[in-house]
Amino acid sequence: AGCDLAIRGGTLVTASDQFRADLGIRDGKIVEIAAEIADAREEIDATGLMVLPGGIDAHVHLAQPTSDGTVMADDFLTGTRSAAAGGNTTVLPFALQVKGSSLRECLTAYHEKAEGACYTDVSFHLIVSDPTPQVLGQELPALVRDGYSSFKVFMTYDDLVLNDAELLDVFDVARRERALVMVHAEGHDAIKHMTRRLEEEGKTAPYYHAVAHHQIAEREATHRAISHAQLIDVPVMIVHVSGRDPMEQIQWAKKRGMKVFAETCPQYIVLTRDDLKGLNMDFEGAKYVCSPPPRDTDSQDAIWEGLRDGTFDVFSSDHCPFYFEGANETGKDNPRARTSFKWVPNGIPGVETRLPILFSEGVRKGRISIERFVALTSTNPAKLYGLYPQKGALVIGADADITLWDPERKAVITQASLNHGADYTPFEGMEIEGWPVRTILRGQTIAADGEVLEQGRAGRYLSRATSSAW
Numbered sequence: 001a002g003c004d005l006a007i008r009g010g011t012l013v014t015a016s017d018q019f020r021a022d023l024g025i026r027d028g029k030i031v032e033i034a035a036e037i038a039d040a041r042e043e044i045d046a047t048g049l050m051v052l053p054g055g056i057d058a059h060v061h062l063a064q065p066t067s068d069g070t071v072m073a074d075d076f077l078t079g080t081r082s083a084a085a086g087g088n089t090t091v092l093p094f095a096l097q098v099k100g101s102s103l104r105e106c107l108t109a110y111h112e113k114a115e116g117a118c119y120t121d122v123s124f125h126l127i128v129s130d131p132t133p134q135v136l137g138q139e140l141p142a143l144v145r146d147g148y149s150s151f152k153v154f155m156t157y158d159d160l161v162l163n164d165a166e167l168l169d170v171f172d173v174a175r176r177e178r179a180l181v182m183v184h185a186e187g188h189d190a191i192k193h194m195t196r197r198l199e200e201e202g203k204t205a206p207y208y209h210a211v212a213h214h215q216i217a218e219r220e221a222t223h224r225a226i227s228h229a230q231l232i233d234v235p236v237m238i239v240h241v242s243g244r245d246p247m248e249q250i251q252w253a254k255k256r257g258m259k260v261f262a263e264t265c266p267q268y269i270v271l272t273r274d275d276l277k278g279l280n281m282d283f284e285g286a287k288y289v290c291s292p293p294p295r296d297t298d299s300q301d302a303i304w305e306g307l308r309d310g311t312f313d314v315f316s317s318d319h320c321p322f323y324f325e326g327a328n329e330t331g332k333d334n335p336r337a338r339t340s341f342k343w344v345p346n347g348i349p350g351v352e353t354r355l356p357i358l359f360s361e362g363v364r365k366g367r368i369s370i371e372r373f374v375a376l377t378s379t380n381p382a383k384l385y386g387l388y389p390q391k392g393a394l395v396i397g398a399d400a401d402i403t404l405w406d407p408e409r410k411a412v413i414t415q416a417s418l419n420h421g422a423d424y425t426p427f428e429g430m431e432i433e434g435w436p437v438r439t440i441l442r443g444q445t446i447a448a449d450g451e452v453l454e455q456g457r458a459g460r461y462l463s464r465a466t467s468s469a470w
C-alpha cells in the first residue's frame with residue numbers, strides 16, 4: 001500500500017547525520033525513507049526545510065499546585081498547545097507528590113487533568129517529596145514498573161527538600177528498580193542563610209533571589225548529589241544546571257566514568273542575573289525569577305562549551321509558568337512577594353521558545369551543529385527517559401513525530417505571538433532566525449505557521465521503558 005503522507009524535498013537531520021530524502025508515513029509511523037518515494041494520499045513540499053524528529057521537552061511543569069496560593073499559568077490544554085506551536089511533539093511534565101499524600105493518588109489527579117486535553121504526547125516524571133517506608137517500599141517500585149521510569153528529588157524548598165539520608169534511601173530504590181533520578185541540586189541551608197542575611201540588610205527586591213540562590217550553593221549540592229549517587233552506584237541526572245561551577249562538578253564525575261547526566265535550559269544561555277534587576281531594581285525583575293537563577297556571561301560561555309562537548313546531554317525549557325499579574329493575587333506580583341524575593345514564585349515560561357532560541361543562538365550562530373541540536377532537544381531525552389526509538393528518531397517504525405524547520409525564517413519573540421497561558425515572556429523582543437513551520441504528531445499536523453489545529457488535540461499518554469542511563 002502507498003503512504004498516507006509523503007514529505008518531499010527536505011533535509012532530514014538526526015543526532016548524527018543530515019541528508020536529502022523523502023519520508024513516507026503510514027498509520028502514524030515512519031514507513032519509508034528514500035531518495036524518492038511513490039505518490040501518497042497527502043503530499044508536503046519540504047523544499048528548503050529541515051525535517052527533524054519532533055521536539056521532546058523533558059522538563060515542563062503544567063497544572064502543578066503550589067503551596068502559597070499562586071497559580072500555574074498553564075494547564076495541559078494551554079501548555080501542550082504552546083509546546084506544539086514551538087515544534088514539540090512530546091512533553092514530560094511532573095506529577096508532584098504533596099507531602100502527606102500517596103504518590104499514586106497525586107499521579108491520578110494529573111492523569112485526570114491531562115486526559116483529552118493534550119495536543120502533544122505526554123508522560124510524567126514523579127516528584128518524590130515524602131519518602132515514607134510505604135512510598136519507598138511499595139508505591140515507587142510499583143510505579144517505576146508501571147512505566148514511570150524517572151523521578152525528581154529536591155535538595156531545597158521547605159515543602160520538598162530531602163535530607164541526605166532520604167536522598168540515599170531514594171537512590172537505593174532507583175538502583176533496585178533501574179529508574180533515572182533527576183536532582184534539583186541547590187543547598188537548602190546555604191540558601192536560607194543567605195536569604196535571612198539579605199532580608200536583615202533590607203535587600204528584598206527580586207534581584208536578591210539571584211544572590212541568595214548563589215552558584216556556590218548549586219555547586220555544593222551538585223557535588224553532594226554526585227557523591228551520593230557514586231556511593232549507591234546509581235545514574236543521576238542533574239537538571240537545570242545554571243553555570244560554570246556546577247558544570248565542573250559534572251565534568252569531574254564524567255571524567256571518572258560515572259553515569260552523571262546533565263540538563264541545561266534557555267534561560268542560562270540568554271539571560272543573566274542582571275535581568276532580575278528589572279528597570280531599576282524594581283519588581284519587574286520578578287519576571288526572571290527562577291531556580292537556579294541565570295548567572296553571568298562567563299557562565300553562559302561555559303554552558304555553550306558544555307552543550308558542544310557533551311557535558312550536557314539534554315536541553316529542556318523548565319517551563320514553569322506563572323502570571324506576572326494574576327487575578328486575585330495569584331501571580332508573581334502579589335503583596336507577599338513585594339515584601340521579599342523569597343515569596344516570588346520560582347519559574348518562567350519557555351516551552352514554545354526553547355527550540356527557536358537554541359537554534360537561533362546555537363546553530364545559526366555557529367556555536368553548535370544542527371545534529372547536536374537534534375541530539376540535545378529530541379534524541380537524547382528520548383533515550384534517557386525511555387522513549388527511544390518510538391520517539392526521538394527518524395527511523396522506519398518510529399512514531400511519525402516530525403518538525404519541519406525553516407532555518408531562514410526570522411521572527412521576534414513577543415508575548416502577543418505566543419500560545420502559552422502566561423501574561424508575559426522573559427524573552428520579549430528577542431530576534432530569532434529559524435522557526436518551526438509545521439509540527440506533525442503521529443502523522444497528523446498539529447500546528448502550522450504558529451496556528452495550533454483544534455482537531456490536532458490527539459495527544460496520548462506514553463508509558464516509558466527503562467532509561468538508557470542503565
Ligand code: DUC
Nearest residue numbers: 184291318320346347
Ligand atoms: N525547579 C524546577 O525544576 N522548576 C522551577 C522551579 C524549581 O525549583
Ligand code: ZN
Nearest residue numbers: 184239240291
Ligand atoms: Zn528544580
Ligand code: ZN
Nearest residue numbers: 297298301302
Ligand atoms: Zn568567557
Ligand code: ZN
Nearest residue numbers: 059061318320
Ligand atoms: Zn522545573
